Amino acid sequence: MVPPPAIDVDVHGVTDTTTLTTPNPLTINGVDKRRAAYPKLAAGIAAVADVDSFKGRTQHLHKPKAHRWDHRFSAESNARRGNSLKGAAKYLRNPGMISLGGGLPSSEYFPFDELSIKAPLVGQFSEPETHENGKVLTAGKHDMANDISLFDVSTAFNYGQGSGSAQLLRWIIEHTEIVHNPPYQDWHCTMTIGSTSALDMAFRMFCTSGESILAEEYTFSAAVETARPMGLNVVGVGMDGDGLLPSSLDEILSNWDESKGKKPFILYTVPTGQNPTGTTQSAQRRREVYKVAQKHDLIILEDEPYYFLQMQPYTGANAPDVPPPASHEEFLKALVPSFLSMDTDGRVVRMDSFSKVIAPGSRIGWITASQQVVQRYVVHADVSTQGPSGFSQLSLYKLLDEHWGHAGYLDWLIHMRLEYTKRRNVILDACEKYLPREFVKWTPPSAGMFMWLGIDYEKHPEWKGEGKGKSILDLEEQIFQTIIRHGVLAMKGSWFYADAGAKHDTLYFRMTYAAAAFDKIDEAVKRFGEGVREEFGLPPLESNGSA
Amino acid sequence: MVPPPAIDVDVHGVTDTTTLTTPNPLTINGVDKRRAAYPKLAAGIAAVADVDSFKGRTQHLHKPKAHRWDHRFSAESNARRGNSLKGAAKYLRNPGMISLGGGLPSSEYFPFDELSIKAPLVGQFSEPETHENGKVLTAGKHDMANDISLFDVSTAFNYGQGSGSAQLLRWIIEHTEIVHNPPYQDWHCTMTIGSTSALDMAFRMFCTSGESILAEEYTFSAAVETARPMGLNVVGVGMDGDGLLPSSLDEILSNWDESKGKKPFILYTVPTGQNPTGTTQSAQRRREVYKVAQKHDLIILEDEPYYFLQMQPYTGANAPDVPPPASHEEFLKALVPSFLSMDTDGRVVRMDSFSKVIAPGSRIGWITASQQVVQRYVVHADVSTQGPSGFSQLSLYKLLDEHWGHAGYLDWLIHMRLEYTKRRNVILDACEKYLPREFVKWTPPSAGMFMWLGIDYEKHPEWKGEGKGKSILDLEEQIFQTIIRHGVLAMKGSWFYADAGAKHDTLYFRMTYAAAAFDKIDEAVKRFGEGVREEFGLPPLESNGSA
Incomplete structure (x- = not known):
């Protein structure tokens, strides 16, 4: 059927x-x-x-x-009544009405004749491609009056x-x-x-x-x-x-x-x-x-x-990738x-x-x-x-509605999906290579920007049990400082406590693979691994990456 | 000396x-x-x-x-502690530090290679001049790395x-x-x-x-x-x-x-x-x-x-203008x-x-x-x-810092001063022409966008004294509706009460001269005058503008 x-x-x-x-x-x-x-x-x-x-x-x-x-x-919220002046706008529907009402400036005093952005063609989304052959999208000041576009500088740059x-x-x-x-x-x-x-x-x-x-x-x-x-x-x-x-x-x-x-x-x-x-x-x-x-x-x-930023399934270090959405x-x-x-x-x-x-x-x-x-x-x-800013709204309208359309935007999102998959795979491969599995646990993320590394603090040489000697927060700070000394910044899990006053029996670090260059991600995880090894009394990794 | x-x-x-x-x-x-x-x-x-x-x-x-x-x-406000994650940024000063810390996206995934605005040359500020010979100011994606500018798309469009x-x-x-x-x-x-x-x-x-x-x-x-x-x-x-x-x-x-x-x-x-x-x-x-x-x-x-929007002194309908600041x-x-x-x-x-x-x-x-x-x-x-929006910030930086500079901006502000002076004079001239002085009072504004018209409600035929018959708010609404019927929108003074519960013994309307075209301002004030005349039982104005 x-x-x-x-x-x-x-x-x-x-x-x-x-x-x-x-x-x-x-x-x-x-x-x-x-x-x-x-x-x-x-x-x-x-x-x-x-x-x-x-x-x-x-x-x-x-x-x-x-x-x-x-x-x-x-x-x-219940006390909010809305704006009485905006209520007066209904009279502007009367034919021939002249408004001396709203205190909006005349667009003749906006010192802008055009706004342009240069944006990628659909399917040619990379930064070099955009630089090479991106399209310049221009909004004129009076494109609406001149029947060129449904949106323009004189409208977007005024109050909204x-x-x-x-x-x-x-x-x-x-x-x-x-x-x-x-x-x-x-x-x-x-x-x-x-x-x-x-x-x-x-x-x-x-x-x-x-x-x-x-x-x-x-x-x-x-x-x-x-x-x-x-x-x-x-x-x-x-x-x-x-x-x-x-x-x-x-x-x-x-x-x-x-x-x-x-x-x-x-x-x-x-x-x-x-x-x-x-x-x-x-x-x-x-x-x-x-x-x-x-x-x-x-x-x-x-x-x-x-x-x-939902990604392709993770298939492991040397397995073939899952084909992208067709x-x-x-x-x-x-x-x-x-x-x-x-x-x-x-x-x-x-x-x-x-x-x-x-x-x-x-x-x-x-x-x-x-x-x-x-x-x-x-x-x-x-x-x-x-x-939001009229400069932003006009730019996004030109890009999303007039240039890409809904189809082009989904193509862009598929591009992003594959790019983040690559980044996520780089950090996962590095984790496999450099982190001591017996002390650090993680699950491959299927979406987003973050790796969440659980540290088995109970195996830390200085952990003496709850209420004895160093606390989890003490150890977290100590490991954090060691990692910093090894030249990498990761975020302490305790910074993300919903309720800092509640009891916690976990110790985590957060890493992002969104920002750094690919080769830096590998190096950074290596340093993180070295810091953890030092903390847990393991010998440094050989330069070939094995223990 | x-x-x-x-x-x-x-x-x-x-x-x-x-x-x-x-x-x-x-x-x-x-x-x-x-x-x-x-x-x-x-x-x-x-x-x-x-x-x-x-x-x-x-x-x-x-x-x-x-x-x-x-x-x-x-x-x-006292409970605000600031962001713990931002505190971690201090470690980024360590030489060679790699950050897997902040969850900022990489600018390679911003689908923009350039942002441009077309803006007036100093001294050629009018809308037609800007359209004719305005300068296109362009911010590239990596102008900072390429030593072209102190600000660029990759920085302005990221978190700030x-x-x-x-x-x-x-x-x-x-x-x-x-x-x-x-x-x-x-x-x-x-x-x-x-x-x-x-x-x-x-x-x-x-x-x-x-x-x-x-x-x-x-x-x-x-x-x-x-x-x-x-x-x-x-x-x-x-x-x-x-x-x-x-x-x-x-x-x-x-x-x-x-x-x-x-x-x-x-x-x-x-x-x-x-x-x-x-x-x-x-x-x-x-x-x-x-x-x-x-x-x-x-x-x-x-x-x-x-x-x-402070203006030149008002010199009256047919007097010469005060020369602009030298x-x-x-x-x-x-x-x-x-x-x-x-x-x-x-x-x-x-x-x-x-x-x-x-x-x-x-x-x-x-x-x-x-x-x-x-x-x-x-x-x-x-x-x-x-x-604020990075699109806005970058546009204003290009305009104000790189293009106009402080001197050019002051020139622009002088231009605005003279433009608003013209608009203010148009509405004042119209008020002189069309409003019945015995019932409507105003002071020439020296700044801003607004004319404030005091209505002598005690002379209104339907005013019977406080607590008797129509209230000030009743009369305000009645005059407002009459003016609307004459084809002009002005704002009711009561919409601007600081404390609507307090006692008020004044009746005002607010008009703006900022938005409408010059010839419309004259016509609108004429209509306003006709509405007021009707309310106060005066005959309509002759078509030449005199009573």
């Missing part, structure tokens, strides 16, 4: 949906058809985005609506909405739908100025001083450093090689002693290539975690900067499904970011969550961060 | 300052000399800026040190410090010193992602829910909308044609009833071209306000987006001195922004405050906003 064509059945303005069949999920090919079903995007200065048209007005009607989260918002420009937001929403297709009706996206800021704002939206939040027991240190000053306790949830343990999560919540504080309802997690442990939750693991979240009515803050479909299918993709309740606030797959300096990310949550986020953004 | 040359007497590495005379203030010409006294700026990925060298190590030693503000920081890049920060610090020369030793600057965000962060740094802050009785509505959800009460301070009244400020504070809440110590003020009233505090007014701030130990949040010195001297320039105590947190003088879409501003305050700000920025 031939499957029905994967197109969007949206019809602009349709309200009687009873006769519609369940639409097929949006694919890359469906994007053009959906766009064609709506009037050409015309979004001027600080225009409000028509998100429904970007999602397709009938595409998601067969799905359940998100739960309401009124009981979860903080007093601060807290949600970001309609132009780039449309692409982001389409991309999110192609990859995750959230299984509830009223999902929305809004841009952030990066996930670090999004996390700060999410905590303020949901939490109040004195409360607790949940996170992996080793977690992104900036998350803890964001939460603690707000008076939030971070409770560490147990982990294994598949990341966060649903049993640990359930146990903490089921046995929570309310007399010691309100039961937490925010779970902060990095499901893919977790920082610092490099673990990735399997699909099954995520389903189990989601069930626990439903049981205890949690909000999941799904922080996914490394989602597209198509966009195969690539997307190879990705672990996100929490967002299984979020029937609208309880996930997913944070995406361009930092690891385009450039951190763009300071553009986005959240996907229920309309209610997104709306709470935007009213805060409107009076704090505002939207 | 010939004055000593206006150069910087800094000598790199000098520690014995006893023999130094008081240095002359930094001037544009002194910048090159100062830069030459230090090693060439070499600031790689996420490099920490050496602010002392940007300020000149001995330039400010003769000044007093800032007061300490330990008693003013909030619990949230919360303070922003050293490259642009140096320019900002020099600019701040040339314009304001703060009279205390340990002033610092750090970039913000715009003053709206800076204000949100400043409130969190100093204030705690339940406290009060002070602001002009009509104030920037987003400031109130930022403060209220944090549980802060905004207390309105009286104003006159010169803006904030020191006597009102002193009275409020001297008579504060501590049993009703902690005495406020934050004064939020827009001293120049205030939003919405358009008032500008004179130099004398500022000195008086500063004295009251000293008396009550206030922190002044000096929000100055319109500082460089030199940079004359231009700078014509500016009202800032609070920062008289801040001997380091009690001012000045917020500057490129939004009104370059482009809002840059999302770059900066604060100037004591080192202690700036450091508190940066540790928050590091785990929330981070620094």
Whole structure:
């Protein structure tokens, strides 16, 4: 049987949906058809985005609506009323109205006539290829008035909405739908100025001083450093090689002693290539975690900067590589499904970011969550961060929408997948070569930037048992200094404690293979190995790399 | 007598300052000399800026040190410890060290080979001139390694410090010193992602829910909308044609009833071209306000987006214009001195922004405050906003530092001064022509974007006295709707109440002359006048503009 064509059945303005069949999920090919079903995007200065048209007005009607989260918002968030001046903008729809209202500068005083970036052609993604034959993408000042483009300097460089420009937001929403297709009706996206800021704002939206939040027991240190000053306790949830343990999560919540504080309802997690442990939750693991979240009515803050740094399977030092994905479909299918993709309740606030797959300096990310949550986020953004830089938004729009399109971007992500696979393999090969297996343990990461090296401190010559002589933290510092002396910097595991006050019986170091040149990675791991050998009283390696 | 040359007497590495005379203030010409006294700026990925060298190590030693503000920081701010991972960066100074530490992506995976902007030549600033003969400024990916520039794509597009890049920060610090020369030793600057965000962060740094802050009785509505959800009460301070009244400020504070809440110590003020009233505090007014701030130990949040929109004196409809400033010195001297320039105590947190003088879409501003305050700000920025977009920073660096330099930027600001003067004169001429003086009052603004029109509601036919019939807010809404019907949007004064709960006996509308085309401004004011005439029972104007 031939499957029905994967197109969007949206019809602009349709309200009687009873006769519609369940639409097929949006694919890359469906994007053009959906766009064609709506009037050409015309979004001027600080225009409000028509998100429904970007999602397709009938595409998601067969799905359940998100739960309401009124009981979860903080007093601060509940007190946000939105901007009265923006309310006045509705009068600008009156024909012939002249505005002396909003205090926006005239673009004639922006000292820029053009913005250009030089970017790779699809399939010729390497740095030398880009330098050689990259395409210069130019945005003119008045390209919209001159019918050259849907976005231009005069609009992008003026004030915008807290949600970001309609132009780039449309692409982001389409991309999110192609990859995750959230299984509830009223999902929305809004841009952030990066996930670090999004996390700060999410905590303020949901939490109040004195409360607790949940996170992996080793977690992104900036998350803890964001939460603690707000008076939030971070409770560490147990982990294994598949990341966060649903049993640990359930146990903490089921046995929570309310007399010691309100039961937490925010779970902060990095499901893919977790920082610092490099673990990735399997699909099954995520389903189990989601069930626990439903049981205890949690909000999941799904922080996914490394989602597209999922790599090819590791086959070992001298084994042949697994062939790369043969198509966009195969690539997307190879990705672990996100929490967002299984979020029937609208309880996930997913944070995406361009930092690891385009450039951190763009300071553009986005959240996907229920309309209610997104709306709470935007009213805060409107009076704090505002939207991302117009220079960044215009550059990314030119690259992602006009130049690469969704297909070209997936090609880029496949390129990134293979590049990170190479890097990961270099560090794993080096670990095999240089690290003493009897004292150092690791699992090949399947995603992200990080290797997590467990040190068997109980075998350390100076370990005398708990409470006797040197502590785990003492030994960690001692090994750290020895490694520094050998000329390599790795991060101490204790810097990533979710709760520094909790008892820990593990000792780790984090290494990244994302930044250094390939030959330096090998040398660095060698030095690390020498440091560990010295600490554990082993003789130095021979120069050929064997003990 | 010939004055000593206006150069910087800094000598790199000098520690014995006893023999130094008081240095002359930094001037544009002194910048090159100062830069030459230090090693060439070499600031790689996420490099920490050496602010002392940007300020000149001995330039400010003769000044007093800032007061300490330990008693003013909030619990949230006091709890900020800074990032432990960033602490590890110090080991990277060890020669030969290889880093597997920071999780920064390699720039080889940024899909950009170049960023370019086309910008005006100095003195040819108009939009058509820029289009015709603007210069294309290009940043290459590896311009730093190739010794082409001090800043490039590979660095600007990676992660940075919360303070922003050293490259642009140096320019900002020099600019701040040339314009304001703060009279205390340990002033610092750090970039913000715009003053709206800076204000949100400043409130969190100093204030705690339940406290009060002070602001002009009509104030920037987003400031109130930022403060209220944090549980802060905004207390309105009286104003006159010169803006904030020191006597009102002193009275409020001297008579504060501590049993009703902690005495406020934050004064939020827009001293120049205030939003919405358009008032500008004179130099004398500022000195008086500063004295009251000293008396009550206030922190002044000096929000100055319109500082460089100070205009030429208004000479009336048919009088000749005042000639433009003949030199940079004359231009700078014509500016009202800032609070920062008289801040001997380091009690001012000045917020500057490129939004009104370059482009809002840059999302770059900066604060100037004591080192202690700036450091508190940066540790928050590091785990929330981070620094501004690298696309924006690189573009502004190319424009301001490499292309225009400080001199060219002042020329640009003089250009802006004259352009805004023209716009302001157009709206004032229109007001003279079309508004019934017996019911509408205004003062020609000397800075900013706003006209503030006082309506004599007591003469309105439907005003029956307070508490009888229609209220001021009723009449305001009625006039607003009539004006809308006449085809012009102006903002209601009540949207700018600092404290909507306080008693008000004034009725205002705000108009901006910043955005609309010149001929539209004239037409819009005409319509406004027609609406007011209708409301006050006057016959419509003749088509020649006279009653």
